[in-house]
Amino acid sequence: MSIRTIITEPNKLLRQISKPVNSVGKEEKKLMDDMLETMYDANGIGLAAIQVGVPKRIIVMDISKDESKKEPRYFVNPVIKNKDPEKATYEEGCLSVPNQFAEIDRPSKCEVEYLDYNGEKKLLKADGLLATCIQHEMDHLEGILFIDYLSKLKRSMIIKKLSKKKSTAAIL
Numbered sequence: 001m002s003i004r005t006i007i008t009e010p011n012k013l014l015r016q017i018s019k020p021v022n023s024v025g026k027e028e029k030k031l032m033d034d035m036l037e038t039m040y041d042a043n044g045i046g047l048a049a050i051q052v053g054v055p056k057r058i059i060v061m062d063i064s065k066d067e068s069k070k071e072p073r074y075f076v077n078p079v080i081k082n083k084d085p086e087k088a089t090y091e092e093g094c095l096s097v098p099n100q101f102a103e104i105d106r107p108s109k110c111e112v113e114y115l116d117y118n119g120e121k122k123l124l125k126a127d128g129l130l131a132t133c134i135q136h137e138m139d140h141l142e143g144i145l146f147i148d149y150l151s152k153l154k155r156s157m158i159i160k161k162l163s164k165k166k167s168t169a170a171i172l
């Protein structure tokens, strides 16, 4: 396994729509292993393949609190089947939008159909943080970031801040 570089805003790649995977083969498993290691290293609870520059519909996740009891989850070609009309608000962050947080409303429950690490078809009923995280990651597959739900002003302030930080980091 190896840690890959996480792409951060502003970067056009994050706006790309990811493509479905034909089968869960060696290459996909290696990608999922690397993504999980990259996510743990960055202290994240989820990661979409496009965040490491690969436009495939693959997500890894681990929302477990206890560091010693890891519960990795893998989603290939996920499709949301059902969204609850009820909304829930969570303070969201994103490894591709470093150090920025905002409260976002999303359906509080959802059902997702996907292939697991072994390429087997699964259906998961999610609520709470899991439901929020799945929807946040599914957005990445469509080139959508949580800051897109904020006002234009707030979003542009965040992007300006991040691009400034990138340009100062470049001269250090």
Ligand code: GNR
Binding pocket: 043, 044, 045, 046, 047, 048, 051, 090, 091, 092, 093, 094, 095, 096, 132, 133, 136, 137, 140
């Ligand atoms: O680590 C993450 N935490 C988080 C918190 C609330 C809602 C969504 C997330 S996902 C984020 C990791 C990430 O950027 N995944 O794409």
Ligand code: NI
Binding pocket: 093, 094, 095, 096, 136, 140
């Ligand atoms: Ni994210």
